[in-house]
Amino acid sequence: MSRKLLELSQKKNAFSPSIIDYERSLRQESTQLDFNIAAPDQVRPSDVLKELKNINFKQALVDFFIQHWASDEMVPFVEDKRIFINYKQCHSYIVDNNKVVSGVDDSLSCPEHEEADTKIVFHVCNIDAQAHFVIRCSDTDIAIIMLGHMDNLKNDDSNVWLYAGTGNSQRYINLKKISNI
Template identity: 40%
Template sequence: MREALFDFLVEYCANDIASIFLRDKKLFVTNKAECYSYEVENNVVVKSVEDKFACDHEEADTRIIYHLSKLEASRIAMVKASDTDILVIILGNIHKLEPLEIFLSIYSRI
């Protein structure tokens, strides 16, 4: 069931209606070991395979760090997480992630 949801999301984000929430942002979505990016060009959503972000890490926390480590220098990244584990992992690896500007949003699952 969960796999079907992610398969659906990978295809749904490629729909041009997604341009409403994408605007000038670039969205990265991972599904299994694959990574895709979505961005709007001339009001059309363009889906691309992002080979450099392909990853088979099972845990999302380590997958996030892997993806951050692959970003180009001087980029800005926003990470949203539901627990503090990711904060601790990012702080433990921050020396590998410079000179990124990382914004982290921790929210509660109440």
């Protein structure tokens, strides 16, 4: 499974210049300020959407989430779920005895996958449990990649749903059902 996604990623990067290369070049034109996010109540940038184009801001934000979500004040948000953040390594969070337990899951770390789309599909395909996965996204890229990898799920009884849309047009799309057509 991992090899297939890696090959896809490499093929994707074989076409240069690509759309991603172009987007990156646009981001490099903006000022890439260093950021340090130290606390949840820290003053936020006035234009967060603009700052999300700054790789330093995005890295600082993910680093903050990795640290902050390990604190016990996140218990009400994690509750009975298992949450993953995959950046340089795959960090997982669960609640045990009303405390957040965090760790690194090396089997789900995939540093060779640069894009979130393929990291998400890698996770869904490599979690060895009968599960119902819900992928929340705003575009069809993940759905298309996931449909191409439905036969790579570790458990045939798992279901994969895409939660898409906004406002009154939000809906769940059963990707397993579509892949069986």
